[in-house]
Amino acid sequence: MNTVAIILNPNAGNKKLMNQMEEIETELKETFSNVKIYQTKQEGDGAKYVEKLASSVDLIIGAGGDGTIFELVNALAPLQERPAFAILPGGTCNDFSRTIGINQEPLLAAKQIKEKKIKQIDIGTFNHQYFLNFWGIGLISKVSEQMDKNSKKLGKMSYYIQASKLIFQNEVFHLKIESDDSTYDDDAVMVVIGNGSFLGGVQSFFPQANIQDGLLDVLIIKQASMQNFWTWLQSQVNDDYPDKKNEEIVYFRTNSLKIEAQPIQKIDCDGELIDETPSTISILPQHLTMLVGDV
Ligand SMILES: Nc1ncnc2c1ncn2[C@@H]1O[C@H](COP(=O)(O)OP(=O)(O)OP(=O)(O)O)[C@@H](O)[C@H]1O
Structure with missing residues (x-):
């Protein structure tokens, strides 16, 4: 697991995540040889990045609030070949990141991601969502x-x-x-x-x-x-x-x-x-x- 795409909503939450991004990138580069950040500008950009990058990266990190994570998961789930997925919490509630035990401090979350602890996760579906x-x-x-x-x-x-x-x-x-x-x-x-x-x-x-x-x-x-x-x-x-x-x-x-x-x-x-x-x-x-x- 070397090639990582961080798909970041720079406006999520209180921009705490955005402000720490340089530090987070440095941290992740200690473990992953190729880390690139892709910033979304509006709704729909996250899904487009997933479609474009999914076949060429090992890991997609969704960096943003629950809206961003929802969009990324909806783009990843229907793909035949899916890269691994991780969450850097940056929104109001960050519900699923909590469920999977991710620290709500983005830098500490990045440290957890570096540990590459993998689980196969169930997801719910209805009407192609x-x-x-x-x-x-x-x-x-x-x-x-x-x-x-x-x-x-x-x-x-x-x-x-x-x-x-x-x-x-x-x-x-x-x-x-x-x-x-x-x-x-x-x-x-x-x-x-x-x-x-x-x-x-x-x-x-x-x-x-x-x-x-x-x-x-x-x-x-x-x-x-x-x-x-x-x-x-x-x-x-x-x-x-x-x-x-x-x-x-x-x-x-x-x-x-x-x-x-x-x-x-x-x-x-x-x-x-x-x-x-x-x-x-x-x-x-x-x-x-x-x-x-x-x-
Ligand atoms: N650069 C951007 N500026 C504004 N909105 C964006 C941008 N990029 C993505 N979006 C859209 O903004 C919506 C809300 O984003 P997100 O959920 O990440 O943040 P939030 O609303 O602050 O967090 P939460 O949902 O946890 O309250 C999403 O639907 C997302 O697609």
Whole structure:
């Protein structure tokens, strides 16, 4: 593993990553003989770089926030031959980098990447889109919808401020889920399907998510559960979560499922609003070779 392309969004987050790039490049060059930085100028540039570079590099390092990582993963995942992938966290939440134990200090993350600790990682897919962290409808996508660049500057707290504003609106939809492992046909206010264990910067929804088990974690929140759910979210999850005896929270694991909602719901995928229901979601087991940190 010698040839490395760093695809960098210079405007991600608070530009902390951008300001440390020289130092990071020097650090990486101690281990990798050929390191080049490619700066994106706008949305779509990251994907173009992946298409151009994937067949000629051993490792692509995504340097930016979750939006940049989402774009790069969506360009890498459909390729037949995929170089290894790593993350230098530079955004607000950096959810998947946390799941794979990458330090949130970019220079320390670079030191971890130098260790070349490799894992084959599952990724989720639906309608030719791919996700590392989560697929969600209901409350979760409403929070994303109302987040703008200004509120993002507040960092991950802004997710919770938005969520707490919306949580009592409790907009119910009718949900139908079919999978080999479970079915559901009832009202709900939110569905979150997880691959990674972090969401909005905290290890809240799926603390025991395993990114190599070929399974998606499916969490359905029914209407009456919002108060419980919020209490639970604040209490930051204990080991026996989710308690399957709790009738207000439905939880199961599966490798694929079909979801319909009435009225149609917007889909939030790794923090990006990109599609609408219905959707058939599945997992691509150990599809991506990633350099991980302390996991
Ligand atoms: N040079 C650039 N200037 C502005 N936007 C860019 C640039 N390069 C890429 N983008 C786009 O900006 C969007 C947001 O980027 P990214 O997620 O990396 O940063 P962020 O929004 O600050 O972080 P987070 O998503 O964690 O809050 C992405 O969709 C990305 O494609």
